[in-house]
Amino acid sequence: MTTQDSHVDVVVVGAGIAGLYAVHRFRARGMRVRGFESASGLGGTWFHNRYPGARCDVESIDYSYSFDEDLQQEWTWSERFATQEEILRYLEHVADRHDLRSAYEFSTRVTAAVYDEDTRQWTVETDTGASVTARFCVLATGVLSATNMPDIPGRDTFAGELHHTGEWPHQPVDFGGKRVGIIGTGSSGIQSIPIIAESADHVFVFQRSPNYSIPARNRPLTPEFVAEVKATYPERRRLSRLSGGGSPYTPHPKGALEVDAAERIRVFDEWWDRGGVLFAKAFPDQTSDPAANAVAREYVEAEIRKLVRDPEIAEQLIPTDHPIGTKRIVTDSGYFETYNRANVTLVNLRRTPITEITASGVCTSEQIYDLDMLVFATGFDAMTGALSRIDIRGRDGRELRAEWSAGPRTYLGLAVAGFPNMFILSGPGSPSVLANMVLTAEQHVDWIAECLDFMDERNACTIEPTSEAVSDWVAECNAKAAATLFPTADSWYLGANIPGKPRVFMPYIGGFGAYSAICDDVAAAGYQGFELDAAEVPSGGGHHRR
Ligand code: FAD
Ligand code: NAP
Numbered sequence: 009m010t011t012q013d014s015h016v017d018v019v020v021v022g023a024g025i026a027g028l029y030a031v032h033r034f035r036a037r038g039m040r041v042r043g044f045e046s047a048s049g050l051g052g053t054w055f056h057n058r059y060p061g062a063r064c065d066v067e068s069i070d071y072s073y074s075f076d077e078d079l080q081q082e083w084t085w086s087e088r089f090a091t092q093e094e095i096l097r098y099l100e101h102v103a104d105r106h107d108l109r110s111a112y113e114f115s116t117r118v119t120a121a122v123y124d125e126d127t128r129q130w131t132v133e134t135d136t137g138a139s140v141t142a143r144f145c146v147l148a149t150g151v152l153s154a155t156n157m158p159d160i161p162g163r164d165t166f167a168g169e170l171h172h173t174g175e176w177p178h179q180p181v182d183f184g185g186k187r188v189g190i191i192g193t194g195s196s197g198i199q200s201i202p203i204i205a206e207s208a209d210h211v212f213v214f215q216r217s218p219n220y221s222i223p224a225r226n227r228p229l230t231p232e233f234v235a236e237v238k239a240t241y242p243e244r245r246r247l248s249r250l251s252g253g254g255s256p257y258t259p260h261p262k263g264a265l266e267v268d269a270a271e272r273i274r275v276f277d278e279w280w281d282r283g284g285v286l287f288a289k290a291f292p293d294q295t296s297d298p299a300a301n302a303v304a305r306e307y308v309e310a311e312i313r314k315l316v317r318d319p320e321i322a323e324q325l326i327p328t329d330h331p332i333g334t335k336r337i338v339t340d341s342g343y344f345e346t347y348n349r350a351n352v353t354l355v356n357l358r359r360t361p362i363t364e365i366t367a368s369g370v371c372t373s374e375q376i377y378d379l380d381m382l383v384f385a386t387g388f389d390a391m392t393g394a395l396s397r398i399d400i401r402g403r404d405g406r407e408l409r410a411e412w413s414a415g416p417r418t419y420l421g422l423a424v425a426g427f428p429n430m431f432i433l434s435g436p437g438s439p440s441v442l443a444n445m446v447l448t449a450e451q452h453v454d455w456i457a458e459c460l461d462f463m464d465e466r467n468a469c470t471i472e473p474t475s476e477a478v479s480d481w482v483a484e485c486n487a488k489a490a491a492t493l494f495p496t497a498d499s500w501y502l503g504a505n506i507p508g509k510p511r512v513f514m515p516y517i518g519g520f521g522a523y524s525a526i527c528d529d530v531a532a533a534g535y536q537g538f539e540l541d542a543a544e545v546p547s548g549g550g551h552h553r554r
Contacts, residue, residue: 013040013042013140014139014140014141015129015140015141015142016039016040016041016042016140016141016142017034017039017040017041017142017143017144018034018039018040018041018042018142018143018144018145018146019041019042019043019044019118019121019130019132019140019142019144019145019146020034020041020042020043020044020111020146020148021043021044021045021118021121021132021145021146021147021148021149021398022043022044022045022052022147022148022149022150022153022394022433023043023045023047023049023050023051023052023103023108023112023114023148024050024051024052024053024054024055024148024150024153025052025053025073025099025445025446025449026052026148026150026433026434026445026449026452026453027043027045027052027146027148027433028050028099028102028103028108029073029075029449029450029453030146030148030433030453030456031043031108031111031112032075032106032108033075033453033454033457034146034457034460035111036457037457037460037461039460041111042111042113042140042142043111043112043113044112044113044116044117044118044132044134044138045112045113045114045115045116046115046116046117046118046135047114047115048114048115049114050099050100050103050108050109050112050114051095051096051099051100052150052153053150053152053153054092054095054096054099055096056153056174056175056176057092057173057174057176057196058092058093058176058177058178059092059171059173059176059196059199059200059383059385060181060200060203060204061199061200061201061202061203061341062091062092062173062176062196062199062200063087063089063090063091063092063199063224063226063339064089064090064095065089065195065224065284065285065336065338065339066254066255066285066444066445067088067089067255068085068087068088068089068090068094068095069085069229069234069237069244070244070248070254070255070256070444070446070447071090071095071444071445071446072085072098072446073102073446073450074241074245074446074447074450075450076102076105076106077241077242079102079105080238080241081238081241083098083101084229084234085229085234086228086229087226087227087228087229088224088225088226088227088228088229089224089226089284089339113134113136113138115136116134116135116136116138117134117135118132118133118134118149118398119133119134119135119398119399120132120133120398120399120400120401121133121145121147121398121399121400121401121430122399122400122401123145123401123402123403123427123428123429123430125403125404127141128143128428128429128469128470128541129141129142129143130142130143130144130145130429130430132145143429144429144430144431144460145429145430145431146430146431146432146433146456147395147398147400147430147431147432147433147435148433148434148449149394149395149398150394150434151388151390151391151394151434151435151436151440151441152174152387152388152390152441153174153388153393153394154388154389154390154393154394154396154397155172155174155175155386155387155388155389156386156387156388156389156393156505156506157172157384157386158191158384158386160191160362160364160365161363161364161365162364162365162366163365165365165366165367166365166366166367166369166379166382167367167368168368168369168379168380168381168382169181169380169381169382170381170382170383170384171381171382171383171384172383172384172385172386173192173196173197173200173383173384173385174196174387174388181381182207183204183207183208183381184207184208184209185208185209186208186209186380186381187208187209187210187212187369187377187378187379187380187381188204188208188209188210188211188212188379188380188381188382188383189211189212189214189369189370189377189379189381189382189383190204190211190212190213190214190382190383190385191214191362191370191382191383191384191385191386192214192216192384192385192386192387193213193215193216193217193218193219193385194219194335194336194338194385194387195219195336195338195339196385196387197213197383197385198219198221198338198340198343199338199339199340199341199343200383200385201213201343201346201352202340202341202342202343202345202346204383205346205349205351205352208351209351210351210352210353211346211351211352211353212353212355212370212377212379213352213353213354213355214355214357214362214370214372215324215325215354215355215356215357216357216358217327217329217330217358217498218324218325218326218327218328219327219335219337219338220305220308220327220332220333220335220337220338221337221338221339221340221343221344222280222283222284222285222287222308222337222338222339222340223280223283223284223340223341223342223343224283224284224339224340224341225281225282225283225284226283226341244256245447248444248447249447249451249520249521249524250521251519251520251521252289252443252519252520252521252522253289253442253443253444253519253520254439254443254444254445254446254447254448254520255286255444257286257289258289259289259290259291259292259294260275260290260291260292261292262291262292263291263292263293263297263300264290264291264293264294264297264299264300264303264304265293265297265299265300265303272303273307275290275291276290276304276307278290280307280308280311283339284337284339285336285337285338285339287304287308287333287337288332288333288337290304291304294332294333295331295332295333295334295492295493295494296491296492296493298331298493301331301332301333301493304332304333305331305332308332309326312325312326312344313326315344315345316344316345316347316348317347317348318347318348321347321354322344322347324354324356325344325347325354329497329498330496330497330498330499331493331496331497333493334492334493334494334496334497334499335497335499335501336441336499355372355375355377357372359374360372360373360374360375361373365382369382370382387500387505388500389506389509390441390500390501390503390505390514391416391435391436391440391441391500391501391503391514391515392412392416392436392503392509392514393506395408395432395435396408396409396412400427400430402424402426402427402428402430403426403427403428404426406426406427408424408427411424411426413510414510414512415482415503415510415512415514416435416436416437416512416514417437417478417479417482418432418435418436418437418438418473418478418481418482419437419473419474419477419478419481419537419538420437420438420473420481420523420526420527420530421434421435421436421437421438421439421440421452421515421516422435422437422438422452422455422456422527423471423472423473423538424472424473424478425472425473425474425475425477425478426472426475427472428470428471428472428541429470429471429472430472431452431456433449433452433453434448434449434452436514436515437481437482437485437514437515437516438452438515438516438523439515439516439517439518439519439520439523440514440515440516441501441515442515442516442517442520443519443520444520447520448520451520451524451527455527455531458531459471459531459535462531462534462535463540466540466542467542468540468541468542469541469542470540470541471535471538471539471540471541472538472539473537473538473539474537474538474539476537477536477537477538480537481537484516484518485513485515485516485517486512486513488516488517488518489513489517492517494513494517495513501513501514501515502514
């Protein structure tokens with residue numbers, strides 16, 4: 009097969025962690041695969057987010073593929089939380105090892121995917137004019153890949169350097185001697201601010217909402233530790249797959265208020281010392297019971313006060329608008345201490361909002377900040393953004409954007425009623441961003457591959473979920489979210505960061521292990537909730553096996 013074949017069995021859109029594994033798995037089934045990637049290289053998130061300080065916040069030994077036992081034995085991560093550069097090198101190594109690049113056309117954006125009911129094929133169109141038909145269309149377009157550039161008045165008039173963390177240049181960016189403004193204090197801002205402050209003349213942090221952040225406790229991995237992990241990898245992976253978040257950690261068996269104060273502090277100390285986003289797991293009721301959440305907040309807030317010398321600045325860095333854990337807890341290295349530096353200024357946008365950006369800098373209601381560089385760490389149109397930028401049409405010309413105008417509607421996060429033979433990887437309605445996304449992507453792809461085996465065995469031509477199954481799954485996702493404190497925060501999980509986006513909690517919050525069990529049950533029950541069309545494959549319909 010060449011990448012130029014105009015008809016294939018499956019098109020995979022996106023060459024991130026999910027798309028790469030999909031190509032590998034589908035090829036192993038003997039399918040002809042063609043992949044498209046808008047970037048000039050592979051890696052997805054780890055190709056695009058090259059900002060200083062970019063690292064994973066799930067430990068690298070867990071945030072890595074499990075499908076190739078030899079690979080996980082041979083590859084050695086150098087640090088607990090690998091840098092963007094190391095993760096990208098790893099993904100390039102995996103792609104070379106399994107010859108995945110040859111499936112892809114890079115620098116090629118998919119603009120449309122249209123289902124033809126007569127031929128039962130998808131026609132996928134791109135911005136280079138390439139067009140391909142395929143029996144299956146798999147969207148691995150990423151949940152944090154469509155950047156959000158807020159429409160601040162005058163934004164495009166800024167005359168200095170302007171960068172978004174999610175589209176960072178490939179050449180080194182020199183902060184030396186420069187006055188740098190950073191808008192945004194989510195994970196990307198909080199990871200980059202300490203490093204930028206090391207070499208910039210001055211850093212102005214434009215903070216609208218403070219975030220909870222826990223020191224990463226990042227460290228080089230010792231040979232002894234690596235050997236121990238490698239000796240027990242299969243068990244570590246098994247526990248991760250059963251867990252809520254895709255890592256082999258389980259919360260304390262009791263609720264935060266079911267233990268006495270001394271035990272509570274001991275547990276919080278333990279998870280604080282463990283570091284990073286894992287703190288959300290200290291007690292099982294932390295993100296569902298307001299009282300349990302309050303004690304977790306108190307603990308972290310006291311730590312922030314210890315780290316920041318100026319008590320007035322410390323107060324401004326402490327979130328007051330959301331329960332801890334209902335926005336992703338940031339995993340930082342030296343973030344709060346950065347405010348002890350003389351060359352870092354916190355600009356509190358709640359007190360003095362940005363009024364406009366000019367050629368020379370940022371104006372707030374109080375002051376003009378002259379800047380040489382402006383960094384937008386303003387996040388993403390998450391979960392649905394990349395999908396809504398493609399014109400996707402199913403049966404009867406049904407438009408995915410219109411179908412989802414009140415919020416995404418999927419069955420198991422995998423498939424959409426009216427869009428036969430289309431699968432979404434790690435999308436809305438799946439655990440996705442609430443778990444280790446390497447393992448969730450593997451689970452999704454494996455499930456789809458087994459579903460395709462099932463279809464082949466029955467000579468089925470198409471599969472799609474019923475609208476009832478979708479409605480039930482959406483209701484289940486909403487009910488699970490409503491039982492937690494998550495809907496109370498203005499987070500990107502709910503689309504709250506994008507003006508006009510419907511407020512719907514998009515990921516499935518019942519836990520990765522529970523979700524996988526549901527998917528397995530659906531499969532064991534003959535793909536319950538799906539309709540399979542067992543009619544003859546039309547000529548040219550592409551039920552080819554190599
Ligand atoms: P992506 O890596 O986003 O890949 C999607 C690809 O599709 C992109 O390359 C994009 O260019 C391409 N694409 C999109 N639309 C089109 C189109 N129309 N045509 C062609 N190509 C298209 N998750 C964790 O579990 N742990 C972490 O530690 C972690 N750290 C993160 C750090 C950062 C800075 C960010 C932004 C996210 C992080 N995430 C983390 C989430 C991360 O996105 C996932 O872990 C994972 O990398 C997603 O892989 P993916 O293949 O699903 O999507
Ligand atoms: P984010 O969490 O959405 O943060 C965006 C920041 O920009 C927020 O502080 C937001 O303020 C601010 N902002 C947005 N629009 C603004 C405006 N018009 N004016 C002023 N401020 C504005 O985005 P992110 O930091 O890129 O992170 C997104 C997700 O990617 C993370 O939650 C995480 O899942 C993943 N990620 C992970 C890591 C990691 O550690 N591995 C690193 C980076 C990203 P408000 O809160 O007030 O809206």
